[in-house]
Amino acid sequence: MKILKVKTDTRISEILIGESIDNVQKYLNNRKTIIITDSNLIGHYKQRFPANAPIIEIGLGEKSKTIQTLETIFDKLIEYEADRSTFILAIGGGIVCDVAGFAASVFMRGMPFGFVSGTLLSQVDASVGGKNGVNFRGFKNMLGVFNQPNFVICDTQMLSTLEPREFRSGFAEIIKAGAIKNPSLFEFCEQNAKKALALNAEVLDKMVYDSVEVKAKVVEADEREKGERRLLNFGHTFAHAIEKLTGILHGEAVSIGMVLAARVSENLGMLSSDDSQRITKVLEDYMLPTRPNTDVVELFDAMKQDKKREGSEIHLVLLEDIGKAVTRKIKYTELEKIVHDLRSDFR
Numbered sequence: 001m002k003i004l005k006v007k008t009d010t011r012i013s014e015i016l017i018g019e020s021i022d023n024v025q026k027y028l029n030n031r032k033t034i035i036i037t038d039s040n041l042i043g044h045y046k047q048r049f050p051a052n053a054p055i056i057e058i059g060l061g062e063k064s065k066t067i068q069t070l071e072t073i074f075d076k077l078i079e080y081e082a083d084r085s086t087f088i089l090a091i092g093g094g095i096v097c098d099v100a101g102f103a104a105s106v107f108m109r110g111m112p113f114g115f116v117s118g119t120l121l122s123q124v125d126a127s128v129g130g131k132n133g134v135n136f137r138g139f140k141n142m143l144g145v146f147n148q149p150n151f152v153i154c155d156t157q158m159l160s161t162l163e164p165r166e167f168r169s170g171f172a173e174i175i176k177a178g179a180i181k182n183p184s185l186f187e188f189c190e191q192n193a194k195k196a197l198a199l200n201a202e203v204l205d206k207m208v209y210d211s212v213e214v215k216a217k218v219v220e221a222d223e224r225e226k227g228e229r230r231l232l233n234f235g236h237t238f239a240h241a242i243e244k245l246t247g248i249l250h251g252e253a254v255s256i257g258m259v260l261a262a263r264v265s266e267n268l269g270m271l272s273s274d275d276s277q278r279i280t281k282v283l284e285d286y287m288l289p290t291r292p293n294t295d296v297v298e299l300f301d302a303m304k305q306d307k308k309r310e311g312s313e314i315h316l317v318l319l320e321d322i323g324k325a326v327t328r329k330i331k332y333t334e335l336e337k338i339v340h341d342l343r344s345d346f347r
């Protein structure tokens with residue numbers, strides 16, 4: 001097991017990579033604990049949850065990231081007589097962690113909380129970084145807080161019970177971490193696709209550790225996303241629109257979004273064509289989609305709508321090299337033209 005510490009203004013959060021769900025009790029310090037989870041995790045792991053802790057079950061998928069789900073949680077917390085000293089333990093993927101982290105942050109002005117992160121995507125991305133929240137009126141993560149959990153357990157053994165598609169989608173964020181900040185992680189991903197997909201524990205632990213390290217450093221430098229943290233959004237401007245239009249998994253949309261962002265970087269003369277192709281190739285090696293499954297112009301309109309509060313320009317994360325991301329302000333009209341020119345490549 002390896003421990004990474006994320007130090008922010010308010011807390012030191014411990015990310016425990018390779019720790020087992022069976023040891024979670026050790027981190028609860030005998031506190032009264034309430035679990036928030038979903039039916040998938042209950043189905044596979046209920047016997048291994050801390051004994052005697054009441055369980056609040058929330059619905060599956062992005063559609064459950066709502067104020068209504070929060071209301072259900074708050075009702076249950078009142079029923080279980082939770083107070084400010086009660087520990088909230090979220091066991092699940094990104095949705096469970098996001099919703100539970102938000103509920104714990106605002107109920108009675110804040111309770112301590114921690115995560116057992118059960119999907120690859122949440123181990124490398126969703127449970128690390130302190131952003132917790134819910135969607136509102138069709139806007140993603142419109143309501144939320146920055147608040148780091150006390151601990152995050154990343155048990156890579158739990159990944160064996162994931163649907164293969166869900167498992168593979170997590171590699172998009174690992175490849176992203178390499179692409180923006182860590183060229184040797186990127187190369188490691190290029191060299192180890194087969195082993196990683198076959199759930200080789202050593203390979204997965206290293207990938208999760210290196211990705212979390214990239215994210216931890218960025219979050220420590222800029223917890224509230226004033227500058228540096230924006231780099232983590234590589235591929236995400238396109239991805240959010242793709243997700244909205246097509247409903248594919250977040251990691252899959254990020255995969256396509258990264259290909260588009262790399263192609264835009266190439267088009268602007270920032271990234272070599274070889275490196276842009278390496279991005280596409282490694283994503284294909286992890287069986288991730290690399291072509292927009294929607295018309296590019298339609299995609300672009302959705303993107304504009306998503307970012308409508310930013311005016312005529314948007315901040316786009318682009319690559320100068322593998323391992324070197326930068327933020328550029330770019331006019332919609334210019335981006336629209338580039339994306340339009342790329343269209344023929346994706347037919």
Ligand code: GLY
Pocket residue numbers: 125126127128129130131132
């Ligand atoms: N909780 C996810 C993040 O902060 O990025």
